[in-house]
Amino acid sequence: MENFHVLSLFEGVSALLQMPISVAIGRIVLVLLGFLMIYLGRKGTLEPLLMIPMGLGMATINVSTMFFDPLNLHHGLGNLFVEPQAGATTDAVRNAADLMTIMQIDWLQPIYTFTFSNGLIACFVFMGIGSLLDIGYVIARPFSSMLIALFAELGTVFTLPIAEFFGFSTKQAAAISSVGGADGPMVLVTSLKLAPELFVPIAIVAYLYLGLAYGAFPYLVRALIPKHIRSIKMDPPKGIADISSGKKIAIAVVACVVLCFLLPVAAPLIFCLFFGVVIRESGIRQFVELLQGPVLYLSTMFLGMTLGILCDAGTIMDPKVLPLLLLGMFSLTLSGVGGIMGGYVMYFITKGKYNPVIGIAGVSCVPSTAKVAQKIVSKDNPFSMIMPYALGANVTGVITTAIITGLFINLLK
Amino acid sequence: MHGITVSLVTYGIAIVIGFFIATLIWALPKLINLLPHGEDKKD
Numbered sequence: 193m194e195n196f197h198v199l200s201l202f203e204g205v206s207a208l209l210q211m212p213i214s215v216a217i218g219r220i221v222l223v224l225l226g227f228l229m230i231y232l233g234r235k236g237t238l239e240p241l242l243m244i245p246m247g248l249g250m251a252t253i254n255v256s257t258m259f260f261d262p263l264n265l266h267h268g269l270g271n272l273f274v275e276p277q278a279g280a281t282t283d284a285v286r287n288a289a290d291l292m293t294i295m296q297i298d299w300l301q302p303i304y305t306f307t308f309s310n311g312l313i314a315c316f317v318f319m320g321i322g323s324l325l326d327i328g329y330v331i332a333r334p335f336s337s338m339l340i341a342l343f344a345e346l347g348t349v350f351t352l353p354i355a356e357f358f359g360f361s362t363k364q365a366a367a368i369s370s371v372g373g374a375d376g377p378m379v380l381v382t383s384l385k386l387a388p389e390l391f392v393p394i395a396i397v398a399y400l401y402l403g404l405a406y407g408a409f410p411y412l413v414r415a416l417i418p419k420h421i422r423s424i425k426m427d428p429p430k431g432i433a434d435i436s437s438g439k440k441i442a443i444a445v446v447a448c449v450v451l452c453f454l455l456p457v458a459a460p461l462i463f464c465l466f467f468g469v470v471i472r473e474s475g476i477r478q479f480v481e482l483l484q485g486p487v488l489y490l491s492t493m494f495l496g497m498t499l500g501i502l503c504d505a506g507t508i509m510d511p512k513v514l515p516l517l518l519l520g521m522f523s524l525t526l527s528g529v530g531g532i533m534g535g536y537v538m539y540f541i542t543k544g545k546y547n548p549v550i551g552i553a554g555v556s557c558v559p560s561t562a563k564v565a566q567k568i569v570s571k572d573n574p575f576s577m578i579m580p581y582a583l584g585a586n587v588t589g590v591i592t593t594a595i596i597t598g599l600f601i602n603l604l605k
Numbered sequence: 606m607h608g609i610t611v612s613l614v615t616y617g618i619a620i621v622i623g624f625f626i627a628t629l630i631w632a633l634p635k636l637i638n639l640l641p642h643g644e645d646k647k648d
């Protein structure tokens with residue numbers, strides 16, 4: 193008892209005091225950021241489904257550091273949640289032993305290893321999203337939806353050379369620029385295939401910005417589209433109710449087969465999305481309820497929570513992450529601007545009858561950006577119903593992101 | 606391949622595939638209607 197120190201009772205506190213001061217301050221800032229994310233998620237400013245579990249995870253992981261490092265990866269400090277570096281060495285025997293050890297210690301490790309790092313959770317999220325999608329909105333206006341969705345990929349495509357200019361390899365740059373597609377599962381797959389060494393920070397940046405896009409895109413739209421144009425009244429497109437479920441299934445099946453045939457590398461995600469659509473339109477109530485409820489929400493909850501837990505100061509304060517944060521923001525903003533440009537193109541083609549706010553929904557964060565578009569327009573003109581058009585662009589955005597993901601991976605693998 | 610080349614090639618191919626898919630989505634319902642009993646019941 194001679195050397196007893198009261199701080200040794202509270203390992204989190206003593207670990208915080210023993211780490212470099214910059215890291216300790218970084219951890220405290222991340223805890224506060226986690227609180228802010230929970231507050232903004234609860235308030236509805238940011239996407240609550242992701243931000244609340246992610247914020248709590250981020251706040252918790254940055255105070256849960258202890259003197260524990262069984263794999264000797266972090267200078268004696270670690271936690272009991274997850275070890276994303278386990279199994280990442282070039283020594284296969286050590287990798288297997290590391291994973292076996294860590295699987296029995298860290299409670300989130302099985303979730304990370306078996307669902308996160310292999311993209312399975314992304315597939316589950318896509319199945320759930322597919323079961324929520326009504327592709328009737330795309331069938332009603334396929335060309336205008338596609339035009340907007342392609343414009344909304346500007347960030348995905350043109351951040352690549354800029355990231356390369358900042359010193360990233362072409363593969364890393366492609367993985368970073370995929371953030372502009374605003375499609376979390378696609379970003380996970382692209383970074384896993386092209387830049388596994390940046391998988392964790394890119395995944396964090398992608399989902400952080402998807403939440404932020406929910407809050408920031410309205411400002412972008414208001415800055416680029418004047419009020420009298422935002423107020424353009426649109427009536428719901430005609431004929432959507434006449435599209436039978438049989439036709440929707442036929443189109444989903446053909447689109448799925450054609451896209452998987454052209455881009456097998458993105459086939460798991462494409463299949464999962466259209467599987468959800470087909471199940472929805474088949475009317476198999478039990479499966480629809482399973483996908484729309486437990487599958488979607490359980491995966492989203494664990495996705496948000498695991499991402500939050502991965503927001504450890506050691507990862508976030510890596511010097512490589514700052515350019516990732518900036519490039520991710522640039523990519524998403526450029527995609528938003530591109531979507532609005534697409535909206536303006538439609539506005540001019542239709543001689544002022546098309547509300548260009550719909551363009552922001554081409555950024556394929558389903559269905560958040562469509563909801564954002566309707567919310568903005570409803571404030572300026574409560575009688576304008578753009579949601580069906582926005583959902584069409586939104587769903588098509590998922591397809592264009594899948595196409596670009598597949599092309600990036602095929603061109604650069 | 607340089608980044609800018611990858612970007613341009615990707616965007617060009619994406620535009621072609623995108624409008625091909627849009628054409629499929631536009632044409633399929635019409636083809637289904639041409640089939641015998643293709644005009645299926647409204648749900």
